[in-house]
Amino acid sequence: MKFYIVMKKILPIRFLLSGLAIVLILGGALAFTVKNDRLFILTKNIDIFATLMRELDSYYVEEIDADELVTVGINAMLEELDPYTEYIPEEESEDFRQMTTGEYAGVGALIGNRGEGNIVIMPYTGFPAQDAGIRIADFLLNVDTVDVTDKTTAEVSELLRGPANTTVQVKVLRDQDTLNFDLTRKKIVISNVPYYGKLDDKTGYIKLAEFTTNASVEVRRAFEDLKSQGMERLVLDLRNNGGGLVNEAVEIVNLFIPKGREVVKTIGKLETVNYTYKTTKTPLDKDIPLVVLINESSASASEIVAGALQDYDRAVLVGRKSFGKGLVQTSLPLTYNAQVKVTTAKYYIPSGRCVQAIDYAQSRESGEISTIPDSLRKEFQTRNGRVVLDGAGIEPDEQVDPRKYAPISYTLVAGNHIFDFATEYYYKKEPVDNPRSFAISDEDYEEFVKFLEGREYDYTTYVEKSLEDLEKYAEKEEYFDEIKEELEAIKSRVNHNKEQDLITHQAEIRRIISGEIASRFFFQEGMIASGLDYDEDIEVAMKYLNNQDLMQNMLTASAK
Structure with missing residues (x-):
């Protein structure tokens, strides 16, 4: 640098320009060489692969299935990148189209x-x-x-x-x-909105399960219908929604955010994939009090909607931290009607943060799933100045711990005992009038207990599992003989009693049975509706919607 400054002072300008031209020519030549080197490496390896397939087809001791072998090879190669970059052979193209369009x-x-x-x-x-x-x-x-x-x-x-x-x-x-x-x-x-309804006289609820074609149209219709029924506030449920089409996410944000606002920006290696999505329409309702529910299975387009509404301080987010998928995929056509879905960009929501939680490049090097350490997560601000962080999904404004079910409940569901009882109930009992208010009677539960007689539904409680682990570690570290008697005494006291657990956890089991029965009469809509009154996330959402001062305090910087 010092040499250049000195030379700049004493050399005529024409020599300086000539030198600059030489640097530019050499730089261009270097870039051309690097590009050519990459093309050569690519061409060389493709040629090696084709030659290998020909030789295998000619010399391998048995007949090979070329389609299957190449597909395995391609899939193994793509596994080195990220789980969202996928090869779609011709015979699976229709399934892929169905998945994206619904x-x-x-x-x-x-x-x-x-x-x-x-x-x-x-x-x-x-x-x-x-x-x-x-x-x-x-x-x-x-x-x-x-x-x-x-x-x-x-x-x-x-x-x-x-x-x-x-x-x-x-x-x-x-x-x-x-x-x-x-x-x-x-x-x-397949409907993107499998259910919507009213939680009370003033509160609407919309369950958005997918972001396939027309998701925003379905949400709009549900909203307008609820508004005609007197809705004054809304819970939008994005839990377990794995995402889908970005443009549908943008349209849904636009229902609540004014025209001309940035919703999401995609940035990749090529200029052609860089794009800023903005709202283009007059919002449906930019003032209605709004709570959005998210959890660990809310991903991609769900995170765009939740994140954008959080960044504009337009909604209170309730639930659990979202999945953290900030990568954008593009479907590219290949020869012979095959396709590849390839990650082409990362997306950034209005505050400037990217929600991507896993560093796949680092994971490949270390051989383990690598997430961004908390110490390296960057701070951003919402429109009102609230601090939000990047690098680990969307964090709710209020965290709600996930519901924990008793081991007996898990076993009764996994063993299809509740499923079978609900089926039997459907064909023997009177129809259910309203899935929301339906609950099995004491007599129904007694019938269920009798139904279980002779059926296998054993399980291990959390305490029993902890004792088993303690026993293993004690044996490894040679403490077992010293505590053997105490362990046996504790085990005899905590060994579960299935009949007693059916009484202890009766309320929980009855709710599960009631939901399963409701699905027999009202299908998917009945299953969703039956659980709304026992949903901890909705209880927290209602706390905010019933107290506008509390909601406004949450949406201001002073609350953080």
Whole structure:
């Protein structure tokens, strides 16, 4: 640097310009060389891969499946990058389209495997399976002429799907009866808003489960309907919403934020992926008190919505820290109708923060999942000056601990005992009038306890698990003989009693049973509605919505 300053003082200007030109030429040549080197390395390795495949096809002792082998190779290569960069072969392109658009042609039923075969888990409201009378827990026997009792869930789903307006015959076993249904496939559009309603006379609730095509339209319709019913405040539920289309997230933010505001900015290696998304419309309601629910499974587009509303101090966020996915994927076409979904950018919400929690480059080097240390997280500010941090998802304004269920409850659900009892209840009892207010009676619970007789549902309590761990460590460190008697005495005192646990945790178990029964009569909507009055996150949301001073204090810098 000193040499340059001195030379600048004594050299004629033409020599200086000539020198600058030489530097520019050399710099351009160097950049050209670097680019050429990268192209050479790329071309060389592609050639090696193609040569390897030809030689394997010629010389390997057995016939190889080239499609399968190349797919395995591509997937292994992409695993070195991040979990969101994916290869989509031609035969999976339709599934990928359905995932991103929420559309497919079929009968409109979610199915799952119960070990002994596939059953209907949930027929979607208003689609062929439900309209024809197919119900939850129907056991699938045949699809057209194909016996599906030993088929995988994916294979059965493939048989049920097909072009719209084509017919398919489905045979099911219901209790001891064999039933046949002739269904006409139709275009299935899975609702982004599986449920909305009113929590009380003034409070609306919208459950947003996806960000596929028309998500913002569905939220708008739900909002307008609730407003016509007298809604004066709103809870928007983004829990367990893994994200989707960015433009839908922007449109949903625009329902509550004025026109012309930045919602999210994408920044990547190429200029073509750099873009700032702004609100473009007059908001639906820029003043209605708003609480947004998030949790550890709220990701991507959910984090854009929650983060933008937090950055503008437009909503109070309640729940748990979100997933932390600040990466943007772009689908690129490949030859032979294949595609690759590749991470092309990171996104930044209005305060300037990126919510990405995992450093995949560092993780590759260390071999372990690497997150950003708290000490390296940067501070940003919301519009009102509240401090927010980057690098670890969206943190709620008020944290609510996740609900913990008793081990017996987990076991009864996992063992399908509650599922089976709800199915039996549906066919034996009177219809449920209102899923929101429905609760099983004392007599119903006694029937459930009898229903469990002879069924296996053993489990290990948290205390028993802790004692097991203590016993293992004591044996390793040779303390076991000294404390063996004390351990046995404690174990005999804490050994669980299933019958007693059915009494101790009765309230919790009854709520789960009531929700499962509600789903038999009202499907997905019933399952959601039945749990609203026992939801701790909603209780906290209502605390803010019922106290506007508390909400305003939370949304100002002085509260932090």
